[in-house]
Amino acid sequence: MMFSNPRTRSRATRVGALVMALAGAYALQASGSRSSAPTAPKFFDDDPLTRAVETQDASKVQPRPISLMFDATINLFGRPGLQEVGRAEDVNTIDEVPDSNWFTNRAGTRPMTPDEMYRGPDADAGPAPGKWIVSRKANGVSPGFTITDERNRRYFLKFDPPGFPELATGAEAVVTRLFHALGYHVPQATIGTLRRENLVIGEDARVRLPNGGARKMRMSDVDDQLRRAQRNPDGSYRVILAEALPGKSLEGFKYEGTRPDDPNDVVPHENRRELRGLRVFSAWVNHTDAKAINSLDTLITDNGRAVVRHHLIDFNAALGSAGIGLRERRDGYEYLAETGPAFKALPAFGFYVRPWLTIHYPSYRGIGRFESKRFAPEEWRPRVPNPAYVRSRPDDTFWAARKVMAVSDDLIRAAVKAGQYTDPRSEEFLAGALIERRDKIGRAWLTAVNPIVDPALSESGVLTFQNIAVDLNYAPAPPGYQVTWFQFDNTSGESTAVDESKISDTRASAPSTVLARVRPDATRPGGRGQFIRVDISATGATSQTWASPVRAYFRRVQNGWRLVGFDRMPDAPPMRPGLVGAEVR
Amino acid sequence: MTRLLLRPLPAVLLLSFVHIAFAQEPGSRAEEQAREQEAKARNLSTYQPSRVEQRLLSIENAGGFGVARGFVVKFGDIKHGSGFAPGVGYGYTTGSGAVFAAKGVYSIKNYKLLQVSAQSPHFSADRILFRARARWQDVPRVPLYPLGPDPAEFRTDYAETKTEVTGEVLLKPVRVVQLGAGVGLEWFETGFSHKENPVGELLFNSLPGSGADPRYVHSRAFAAFDLRDSEGYTRRGSLLSATYHDYRANANGALSFARIDGAAEQYVPILHGNWVIFLGLWASTTTAAAGREVPFFLMPDLGGHDLRGFKDYRFRDRHSINWTAEYRWYAQEFLDAAIFYDAGKTVSTRGALDFDQLHSSVGAGVRLHTPLSTLVRLEGAHSREGLRFLIGFTAVGPR
Numbered sequence: 001m002m003f004s005n006p007r008t009r010s011r012a013t014r015v016g017a018l019v020m021a022l023a024g025a026y027a028l029q030a031s032g033s034r035s036s037a038p039t040a041p042k043f044f045d046d047d048p049l050t051r052a053v054e055t056q057d058a059s060k061v062q063p064r065p066i067s068l069m070f071d072a073t074i075n076l077f078g079r080p081g082l083q084e085v086g087r088a089e090d091v092n093t094i095d096e097v098p099d100s101n102w103f104t105n106r107a108g109t110r111p112m113t114p115d116e117m118y119r120g121p122d123a124d125a126g127p128a129p130g131k132w133i134v135s136r137k138a139n140g141v142s143p144g145f146t147i148t149d150e151r152n153r154r155y156f157l158k159f160d161p162p163g164f165p166e167l168a169t170g171a172e173a174v175v176t177r178l179f180h181a182l183g184y185h186v187p188q189a190t191i192g193t194l195r196r197e198n199l200v201i202g203e204d205a206r207v208r209l210p211n212g213g214a215r216k217m218r219m220s221d222v223d224d225q226l227r228r229a230q231r232n233p234d235g236s237y238r239v240i241l242a243e244a245l246p247g248k249s250l251e252g253f254k255y256e257g258t259r260p261d262d263p264n265d266v267v268p269h270e271n272r273r274e275l276r277g278l279r280v281f282s283a284w285v286n287h288t289d290a291k292a293i294n295s296l297d298t299l300i301t302d303n304g305r306a307v308v309r310h311h312l313i314d315f316n317a318a319l320g321s322a323g324i325g326l327r328e329r330r331d332g333y334e335y336l337a338e339t340g341p342a343f344k345a346l347p348a349f350g351f352y353v354r355p356w357l358t359i360h361y362p363s364y365r366g367i368g369r370f371e372s373k374r375f376a377p378e379e380w381r382p383r384v385p386n387p388a389y390v391r392s393r394p395d396d397t398f399w400a401a402r403k404v405m406a407v408s409d410d411l412i413r414a415a416v417k418a419g420q421y422t423d424p425r426s427e428e429f430l431a432g433a434l435i436e437r438r439d440k441i442g443r444a445w446l447t448a449v450n451p452i453v454d455p456a457l458s459e460s461g462v463l464t465f466q467n468i469a470v471d472l473n474y475a476p477a478p479p480g481y482q483v484t485w486f487q488f489d490n491t492s493g494e495s496t497a498v499d500e501s502k503i504s505d506t507r508a509s510a511p512s513t514v515l516a517r518v519r520p521d522a523t524r525p526g527g528r529g530q531f532i533r534v535d536i537s538a539t540g541a542t543s544q545t546w547a548s549p550v551r552a553y554f555r556r557v558q559n560g561w562r563l564v565g566f567d568r569m570p571d572a573p574p575m576r577p578g579l580v581g582a583e584v585r
Numbered sequence: 586m587t588r589l590l591l592r593p594l595p596a597v598l599l600l601s602f603v604h605i606a607f608a609q610e611p612g613s614r615a616e617e618q619a620r621e622q623e624a625k626a627r628n629l630s631t632y633q634p635s636r637v638e639q640r641l642l643s644i645e646n647a648g649g650f651g652v653a654r655g656f657v658v659k660f661g662d663i664k665h666g667s668g669f670a671p672g673v674g675y676g677y678t679t680g681s682g683a684v685f686a687a688k689g690v691y692s693i694k695n696y697k698l699l700q701v702s703a704q705s706p707h708f709s710a711d712r713i714l715f716r717a718r719a720r721w722q723d724v725p726r727v728p729l730y731p732l733g734p735d736p737a738e739f740r741t742d743y744a745e746t747k748t749e750v751t752g753e754v755l756l757k758p759v760r761v762v763q764l765g766a767g768v769g770l771e772w773f774e775t776g777f778s779h780k781e782n783p784v785g786e787l788l789f790n791s792l793p794g795s796g797a798d799p800r801y802v803h804s805r806a807f808a809a810f811d812l813r814d815s816e817g818y819t820r821r822g823s824l825l826s827a828t829y830h831d832y833r834a835n836a837n838g839a840l841s842f843a844r845i846d847g848a849a850e851q852y853v854p855i856l857h858g859n860w861v862i863f864l865g866l867w868a869s870t871t872t873a874a875a876g877r878e879v880p881f882f883l884m885p886d887l888g889g890h891d892l893r894g895f896k897d898y899r900f901r902d903r904h905s906i907n908w909t910a911e912y913r914w915y916a917q918e919f920l921d922a923a924i925f926y927d928a929g930k931t932v933s934t935r936g937a938l939d940f941d942q943l944h945s946s947v948g949a950g951v952r953l954h955t956p957l958s959t960l961v962r963l964e965g966a967h968s969r970e971g972l973r974f975l976i977g978f979t980a981v982g983p984r
Contacts (some may be wrong), residue, residue, distance in 0.1 A: 056622045070638040209679075216805045
């Protein structure tokens, strides 16, 4: 027998151990888990990524209908999603959101013109004049149609509610443009005019019957829809026209978890910064209805690969509109079922008066219940708690607030102009209110955390940075800053403090000892190069949060130093989902 | 030969291990993300909604809770005073929007109801609707007190079984006006059900219509001017309504009579509905030709759901009047609290139908509601006859 020889047996044992180790290594690799992370360098050569990669074919993703009632109930009375709140997981190493099928950086990343804002996502001017063929009526409480024009392009039509001209269509047009500028994928929203006589029922148009069946659509079905819409004095209807998004509809995305059938969807949605930051953008425009069914995933082909693109849709219930009428006074101030105020109100015999009940709204045509004087950004909340919003940390809201601040007065006016309000006072009021709300957002969220931005290290070793809260006059300049220099080993992730200095300006020179001591490490992928870590905090500032340092990492490049890492809250305490945003545990 | 093969193997395996171990580390951030996606691609699954989510989704796809389709749980819609009355219903909606439904309800006080109903589609842009139903209701013990404006607190019980087949048409020429008319056959069987109480039996036997078991052709017509948001729940608006009933009894018509019910309700919202003052006034009156009587079980009654500090059916006579003043405040979007004052009386002559010597009660409660309907009212009310706790499933007032 081969194994009767002790020496052979010994060798066989060693071979077995090696085979097992080999199998273990394969298994470890095959698991693809993040267990390999501790051995990976902190920074790779391609950091920071400006575009997230999507490598897998998603063609097998199936539509996933979402129950409005279920989604609302679990969010009103539970906290679905991960219960520990950490840093957003989709940010790149400099704390920014890379472009992806979720988000495309626009305002604040590159210059935008008012013309570009006015155009928004609109790919064309809407359906061609002539007969419009109705193929489907909208489901739900808001009236609407799907029509096809003579070029065979498909559009969705939505109306203003009766008695409220320009309210819903104006909100949809303006907010679509603002959200497009902020970076989201949104459908077209062109304001147009519908005449009943231009409508033709399509051969294949069907309506769903109450018993679940279907029958051929009739003109009376169209009239049923039109009866629920605001009619112009000349008998026409002002409508929002949106060309159908390309690709296969996959229904909406949830704000927690991932799509289990989308291989590229690996970051839990509640941990995506653009969804956490949506809290800030929604507060700005009073978009209280950002829920799962007001989103839409589509299966598209991108660079020859089937991938899922994620859109936000339906902004007709934003600003002062509820889509089907004026928004509720509660909207934006209290959840649909919030226990805290209820427990105060119940024993108070009505003498606990919610502040939002006393707000006066101007009565401009098409504006509805929208204002800026009583707007408190940090207190703002949607109708139903949003899993991503309640996990938004100060670094998420800071990121979003900075985006909002990048939308200039001129850009806001261009977006409002797209609402085509017939009363110039409406346009003026809305632009003014959005500007004031924007500034309140900046004042609230750019000061709530250490507001140092844009750190840079010159070739000669001069560190510069900005304090955006001070630059925008939202806070007084602190007496000084503390700058701590570290030698950083990209392979081990270890930092060694080298020097510390206090400065009174936003400029500091790197100590020669730091520049001299940085060493290349070429033993690991991404380890090549020289790295410096700098922690910067404000000293003597009125806000305690400014004393917590931001952390920047620079890599030596050919002509100087390149920012490769940034963390606004490196020492963040453990957090949990809160009432409106993340709270410290 | 074996030795030759085995000799280089450890080195080869070791090298492979080293290679694989280092291959663990991605070479770039893009590669790191790609690996996560690759890993997920190996473990894809289809989203499986929970049973609750599936059920809610099917309800939404069918048009919401308002669309009758399949089996559902039902509550109430039985003679008042039933207590908690759960049941099962089945509904079917046709393609045209007509609805056929059936339900059975059984209460904790042994009240029973079986009903089949049909409703036409809404015609003429929701202006016309036809309804019909066949219904059997059995109540083994209905509280019975002496008639009159201030009867002694002496209670006995009677049993009542009502079987009916009715049809009606509802018209809504404009949004705030409702008109309706209907006709039906109604059979009543009553009997004394408190055998251990001989004095009670004397009372029962002394009442008009006791043991008569009449069969009626019941015609009715009503008109309402309704500015409320909804019949089931509102924070503003007014209601003015009147219903005329004509009861034609079989045999010699000795129990034929007419009845008129009137209602006036006003909801006054203050500070956008933070406070609501509700004032309601209801009156019912009956007329019978000479030599004819109004059976006691179809007389107006008060107590329980309207005069809330008193027991169900505490007052009963030919005519009734009652009013309610309610101060309601907003606790939360779906929750109101209220304090209220009820007053009313029943009298034997129409001339006594005034606001003198009304019985009164005060109380407080909370209401859970949707924007259009009252889900549940929990109330406590106090009168000279003590404290009562009530659970209601409709808005305040006679329904």
